[in-house]
Amino acid sequence: MATQDITVVTTEDLAHESASGMPQLNVETFPNQIFWLLIALVAIYYILSRIALPRIAAVLAERQGTITNDLAAAEELKLKATEAEKAYDKALADARAEAQRIAAEAKAEIQGDLDKAIADADAEIAERSAESEKRIAEIREGAMQSVEIVAKDTAEAIVAALGGAADAATVNAAVDARLKRGAA
Amino acid sequence: MATEAETGGFNIHPMDQFIVSPLFGDGEVHWYTPTNVTLWMAIGVLCVVLLLVVGTRGRAVIPSRHQSLAELTYGFVHKMVEDVTGKEGLKYFPYIMTLFMFILVANFLGLIPAAFTVTSHIAVTAVLALAVFFGVTILGFVLHGKKFLGLFWVTSAPLALRPILAVIELISYFVRPVSHSIRLAGNLMAGHAVIKVFAGFAVVAWVAPLSVLAITAIYALELLVAFIQAYVFTILTCIYLKDALHPSH
Numbered sequence: 001m002a003t004q005d006i007t008v009v010t011t012e013d014l015a016h017e018s019a020s021g022m023p024q025l026n027v028e029t030f031p032n033q034i035f036w037l038l039i040a041l042v043a044i045y046y047i048l049s050r051i052a053l054p055r056i057a058a059v060l061a062e063r064q065g066t067i068t069n070d071l072a073a074a075e076e077l078k079l080k081a082t083e084a085e086k087a088y089d090k091a092l093a094d095a096r097a098e099a100q101r102i103a104a105e106a107k108a109e110i111q112g113d114l115d116k117a118i119a120d121a122d123a124e125i126a127e128r129s130a131e132s133e134k135r136i137a138e139i140r141e142g143a144m145q146s147v148e149i150v151a152k153d154t155a156e157a158i159v160a161a162l163g164g165a166a167d168a169a170t171v172n173a174a175v176d177a178r179l180k181r182g183a184a
Numbered sequence: 185m186a187t188e189a190e191t192g193g194f195n196i197h198p199m200d201q202f203i204v205s206p207l208f209g210d211g212e213v214h215w216y217t218p219t220n221v222t223l224w225m226a227i228g229v230l231c232v233v234l235l236l237v238v239g240t241r242g243r244a245v246i247p248s249r250h251q252s253l254a255e256l257t258y259g260f261v262h263k264m265v266e267d268v269t270g271k272e273g274l275k276y277f278p279y280i281m282t283l284f285m286f287i288l289v290a291n292f293l294g295l296i297p298a299a300f301t302v303t304s305h306i307a308v309t310a311v312l313a314l315a316v317f318f319g320v321t322i323l324g325f326v327l328h329g330k331k332f333l334g335l336f337w338v339t340s341a342p343l344a345l346r347p348i349l350a351v352i353e354l355i356s357y358f359v360r361p362v363s364h365s366i367r368l369a370g371n372l373m374a375g376h377a378v379i380k381v382f383a384g385f386a387v388v389a390w391v392a393p394l395s396v397l398a399i400t401a402i403y404a405l406e407l408l409v410a411f412i413q414a415y416v417f418t419i420l421t422c423i424y425l426k427d428a429l430h431p432s433h
Contacts, residue, residue, distance in 0.1 A: 032221060056240055
């Protein structure tokens with residue numbers, strides 16, 4: 001008992017002495033530290049390799065996948081939008097062309113109607129003027145005959161007044177000859 | 185230094201925070217004894233679970249803040265491994281992630297006042313660094329056989345220089361685990377010890393404001409160091425892994 005007490009005291013003294021120096025160099029504590037260190041390292045390694053690291057890797061991969069998918073979806077939507085814009089532009093251009101076509105057709109139709117109306121009008125004018133000319137010619141003819149009759153009557157009256165026996169046929173022939181010469 | 189401080193009325197024990205002590209009772213520290221190392225490593229494992237497992241339980245495509253943090257951490261290390269080692273290195277991503285998470289969490293937990301910083305112990309960082317060293321070396325020989333030795337035979341150098349370069353390369357290769365482990369433990373230990381020293385000075389009234397300011401500043405620096413050292417350890421691991429995967433220069 002006594003010897004044991006003494007040894008305990010001396011080791012404590014020794015420990016204290018070495019502790020006042022550098023406890024790091026106290027070789028007696030090395031096995032203890034190394035033992036617990038190995039246990040701690042193995043524990044951390046198992047926790048990391050079995051649970052933590054695969055889980056985090058999975059989460060990161062999933063996030064990467066989500067981001068990639070979202071980007072792809074965005075790209076697709078953008079493409080769709082571009083296509084829609086193109087379709088809209090095309091529809092607009094078509095509508096414009098159609099409108100122009102309809103306008104041109106309407107114009108052509110109106111032009112045709114107009115031409116026809118002008119032609120009709122021209123024809124009517126020509127007809128009317130022809131009729132008028134005819135009537136003028138008739139009137140002129142009438143006038144000439146009247147002049148002839150008046151001239152023959154007048155010539156017969158003059159011949160009678162001068163005392164000659166007026167032969168109607170001779171007077172007529174003379175007047176005709178005169179009129180023809182006058183007309184010529 | 186220590187005796188001067190004690191005689192001057194100070195009671196500064198900047199290294200006491202690194203003492204490994206049993207959680208229950210006051211006996212010897214056997215290899216199986218639950219100690220403050222056990223406690224803080226357990227808290228570290230819990231934090232990793234909290235960050236990477238609890239945070240991602242929603243598996244949401246649009247992440248919550250907590251899940252974003254987990255994804256950010258994952259992405260950070262994943263990108264690092266991919267950038268440095270290429271696609272074929274991603275097979276070893278879980279191992280590297282384990283190292284990074286352990287060191288990161290341990291570094292940050294160590295910054296909680298009265299916490300125990302497991303990564304400030306050379307025993308811990310040496311095991312980590314040696315695991316990387318042996319893992320990478322064995323992997324190199326398994327993947328490439330004797331060709332892995334081409335790592336030390338710089339074919340782009342003149343023939344006469346090659347043996348000398350081979351010796352240098354060989355030495356630097358074996359120094360890797362040393363620098364790899366001491367860099368981490370040393371940074372953490374120094375920072376924490378400095379904070380403790382300044383905290384000790386705060387006992388004196390007229391130095392106290394300065395001391396508190398200094399602690400604040402160093403604490404901010406240590407936050408940075410906690411992350412950077414985890415990052416450095418991890419990226420060096422990636423670089424060593426790259427050597428094993430592509431031994432030709």
